[in-house]
Structures are given as structure tokens and as C-alpha cells.
Amino acid sequence: MADTLFVTGRLAEPAVRNIAAELEIDHQIAVLNISVAALMTTRWIARRLEVPTGVDNIVIPGLCEGAVDTLQEATGLPVRKGPADVRALPEWYGREAVRAELGPRDVRVFAEINDVQSLTRDQVIERAESYRAEGADVIDLGLSLDRSWLTEGPPTIAALRERGLSVSIDTLDPEHIRMADAAGVDYVLSLTPSTIDLAAELRATPVLITEDPDDLDALDRMAAHMEELARPSTPASRRRWLATSRSDGATPSRRC
Secondary structure, X not given: OOEEEEEEOOOOHXXXXXXXXXXXXXXXXXXXXXXXXXXXXXXXXXXXXXXXXXXXXXXXXXXXXXXXXXXXXXHOOOEEEOOOOHHHHHHHOOOOOOOOOOOXXXXXXXXXXXXXXXXXXXXXXXHHHHHHHOOOOEEEEEOOOOOXXXXXXXXXXXXXXXXXXXXXXXXXXXXXXXXXXXXXOOEEEEEOOOOHHHHHHOOOEEEEOOOOOOOHHHHHHHHHHHHHOOXXXXXXXXXXXXXXXXXXXXXXXXXX
């Protein structure tokens, strides 16, 4: 009987193996050279996946971006996107849910206050407190491209930290990244291949992104650079990163 090929990354491999085994279907598992499977795109998979013999269909993580047609053309096999969470595989197959313990998880909800330069300090604080009450773990200060926040930024960040809030800065501008890091933010969103050299001077934990969401090799090179510096970092896709984001005062929407 032909096998289903489950495609995943290194971190999810143990969970995929455990849950797929309980499905009692003929299957094989392809573990690609990436830590976070959800960051894969169908084009990226198509360039790297070597389909083993005996496979007649492929299942990829539900959060992978891109049309499955790309992968179907590359492999000549039907391809489906599975559920967003591997724990939902049994239900996706019409089976009873498997309540598996997948080990410890460390998830933080980020809530973005967009265009903080247009807000007063009191407005930023009020919105940050509201987001914390709604469950946000980190307040993400989103900067617009056309206005400086170098003067107002430090006292605003200090005021948020005095209230016990964890804070991140959301900008690609090196000058604003340095300002926010010196002011005490916990995270920098984000460093790119062109700004990764800033990592050596930062105290905050950076989120790593690439200009091209399909260029995961560049993301791996950036992560390797952080390992050389013995510094923590968080790899992320530019379009699907960590958290929650709303530009107004409404309840943040939760995204993967």
C-alpha cells in the first residue's frame, strides 16, 4: 500500500512521529533542514524535498504559505495542507482527537501599537495597559517610516517599563533600533541580513527576518551568526511572525 509523506521541520519532528504513528496509516516522514516548519513555503519545499519511493501523496504543515500547485508540479503527486497544529492531525483525518503531551512550550503574545509617533505618551501607556489586560505579554511599539521617535522614544519606553511591561520595538531603522535598545526594550523587531551586524551591540533579543519570505537559507545564516555570538534570537517570517497586531484601540487579533 502506498504511503503518505508528512513534511515537517526539526522542532516538530518528534510530535509528528508520535501522532502519525497513532493514526495507523502507512506513512513516511520527511524532515527538512529548518527548525520551524510553519516558516516553510511551498516553493521552498519544492526546491528541497526529495520524495522517497513508495509515496503517493504529500501532507505539509497547514501554515506553510503558497499554493500546493507549486509542489504538486515539482513532485507529480497530490499535495494537501494539513492542520495548523500537528495535534489536530487525528481530527483532520476524521479520527478521535489525540491528547498528546508535546513537551514544554514558551509562547508570548505580542500586541502592536502601530504608528506610535502619532500618539502622545499617555495614549501609548493607556493602550499598552489595555492590551496587557486583554492578555498581551509584550507591547510592540510600531514605528512609521516617515517620522523620528528618537526624542520621545526613550521616556515613553521608560514609562512602560516602570509599569512592569515587557516592550519591543518594531522598526528596521538602525538608528531607532539602537535608541530603543539603549532605552531598555526586551525585543527588537527586526534584524535583516543587511542589519544583522547590529546584533553584536544589542542587549535586547532580536527577531530575525528576511526581505524575501522564501529565502530561508538567509534566515539560517542569520541564526548561525547569532549562535556564534552566543546570543538568543527568534527567527520569524516577515508576514507571519509572533503575535498580535492591531493599529487601532481594538482588541488585538491573535495570529500564528
